[in-house]
Amino acid sequence: MFDLSLYSLVLLAHVTTATVLIGHALLAPLIRRATLSADSLASLRTWLDFGERAAKANPVAAMILLASGVYLGSVGWWTQPWFYVAAAAWLANSLLATLVIRKTAMRIGRAAGLRDGAIDPDVDRLRQSPGWHAAETILASNDLAMIYVMFLKPGLLECCIVIVGCAAVGFAWGHRPVRARVEQREAVMG
Numbered sequence: 001m002f003d004l005s006l007y008s009l010v011l012l013a014h015v016t017t018a019t020v021l022i023g024h025a026l027l028a029p030l031i032r033r034a035t036l037s038a039d040s041l042a043s044l045r046t047w048l049d050f051g052e053r054a055a056k057a058n059p060v061a062a063m064i065l066l067a068s069g070v071y072l073g074s075v076g077w078w079t080q081p082w083f084y085v086a087a088a089a090w091l092a093n094s095l096l097a098t099l100v101i102r103k104t105a106m107r108i109g110r111a112a113g114l115r116d117g118a119i120d121p122d123v124d125r126l127r128q129s130p131g132w133h134a135a136e137t138i139l140a141s142n143d144l145a146m147i148y149v150m151f152l153k154p155g156l157l158e159c160c161i162v163i164v165g166c167a168a169v170g171f172a173w174g175h176r177p178v179r180a181r182v183e184q185r186e187a188v189m190g
Helices: 006-037 041-054 058-077 081-112 121-127 130-152 156-173 178-189
Strands: none
Touching (some): 006 041, 006 058, 006 081, 041 081, 058 081, 081 156, 130 156
8 A cells, every 4th residue: 555665754754854843943933022022021931931842842853854864865865065055054953943042041931930020121131132033043044945955956056045045034034123123013002
């Protein structure tokens, strides 16, 4: 009935885990905006908790993506430059997710503590982290660039142009700081 080769199964695992990671990368800026617009410590903690739960599968998905990518590389992709670009993007995204995004969210959560009330200036400063915004933008841009790279398997120059282009669009899309958008919305509503 089904005649799936090992290659087909590994490719299916690769595409599935990439989809999980890309989906989260596209959801993450929405969670960040919600943390920025939270008007109380309780609301902020709710969104941080939601972000943590939404990312729960990411480490496992990233490792499956890496392992399946290594296998797929061993069947002939090692010789193609796009393969190394994709590996570099995987490494960059892993580092950004763990060392910047997760660490910043944990720092905000600790600062928010278990107390209630309004968001104090220290917590507000942490949630406004430009590093968090930049890391999420680069992560999502890399993921979207990898869709192009994985399907078209271009040369090295084209890969680099696509990655830089996606990052430029990502930063241009969010060119105004999120805080400015939140303050503008509050001015209109309040």
